[in-house]
Amino acid sequence: MRAAVLEEHAAPLSIKDVDAPDPTPTGAVVEVEACGVCRSDWHGWQGDWEWLGIETQPGQILGHEPAGRVVAVGDEVEGINEGDHVAVPFNLGDGVCPQCQRGHSNTCENVMPLGFIQEVQGAFAEQVHVPIADHNLVKLPDGVSSVDMAGLGCRFMTSFHALAHRADVGAGDWVAIHGCGGVGLSAVHIADALGGNVIAVDLKDEKLEKARELGAVETINAEDVDDVPLEVKGITDGGAAIAMDALGIETTSQNSVGSLDTRGQHIQVGLTTQEEQGMIHLPTDAMVMGEIEFIGSLGMPVTRYDEIFRMVATGKLRPSAVVSETIGLEDVSDKLDAMTDFETVGIPVVDEF
Ligand SMILES: [Zn+2]
Ligand SMILES: [Zn+2]
Secondary structure, rough: OOEEOOOOOOOEEEEEEEOOOOOOOOOOOEEEEEEOOOHHHHHHHOOOOOHHHHOOOOEOOOOOOOOEEEEEEEEOOOOOOOOOOOEEOOOOOOOOHHHHHOOOOOHOOOOOOOEOOEEEEOOOOOOOOOOOHHHHOOOOOOOOOOHHHHHHHHHHHHHHHHHHHHHHOOOOEEEEEEEOOOOOOHHHHHHHHHEEEEHHHHHOHHHHHHHHHHHOOOEOOOOOOOOOOHHHHHHOOOEEEEEOOOOHHHHHHHHHHOOOOEEEHHHHEEOOOOOOOOOOOOOOOHHHHOOOEEOOOOOOHHHHHHHHHHHHHOOOOOOHEEEEEEEHHHHHHHHHHHOOOOOOOOOOEEEEE
């Protein structure tokens, strides 16, 4: 089968023929119909995240946002059949550890990050193997296409879990989203759907325009102002109730915390780069004085996908609105390259393999 293979960090992926996967007894093989390209792929491509115990090696197939049809299942798989239309959550779990048992598959003790480790090759390929298929595959309802699902990708799931489950967005709450890449734009759309008043912050006007289309009522170009937190506090007359760092660099994280009102909630969803390696300076005294919450949020538990599907089915959430273009496998490298300078707007989705 054709696959885009990482051979050297930050160098173009190699498009080549590799062996198609066979299902393990509990696994399934999915023919990929669509797969989003996201900043997590960029991190894997760069070789980031050894500080998280993840470091992509040569031979890795990236791609962690697939949707498609099941073409083979292992002997021990019970609830998934050939022909099922499925999505694959990017944080694969074992289904049996205490975290999975309590419904927190996103923080599984034996988490397998799809497309980032050799044992779990990703979906920039014609087919992808999914271990422990009964636990890890989500059947798509009618009306959600593979491209829609790839548009949902990890960003929609991550933003939805962060805003709907981890933080507490109420009607009319000011919600400041710092960084309007894929996860940030999804967060704008979701916070709006949940009733928040959204302020979008980015350095690029075209991303802010997209944020307005998706429901932001105010935008701030961080390049044009001296002090982003002060701007947010001016607009909101005191500060946001909820703020998200949707990028994962020190500036956006600090701006997010700084833009909150008393008892505000900061949500960290962006993972950091080589620059920070997971360490960011924060104004802890001010956070104590203001009773500011710092919330980490990772992906979404596989058991809660139905909530998002119901909102997609009724049109409250439109994942395709963040899809900027559909591309072929050989175009992935160019998109990753463009992400280095934050030049992609919205989400490219691979639908030709
Ligand atoms: Zn588990
Ligand atoms: Zn992703």
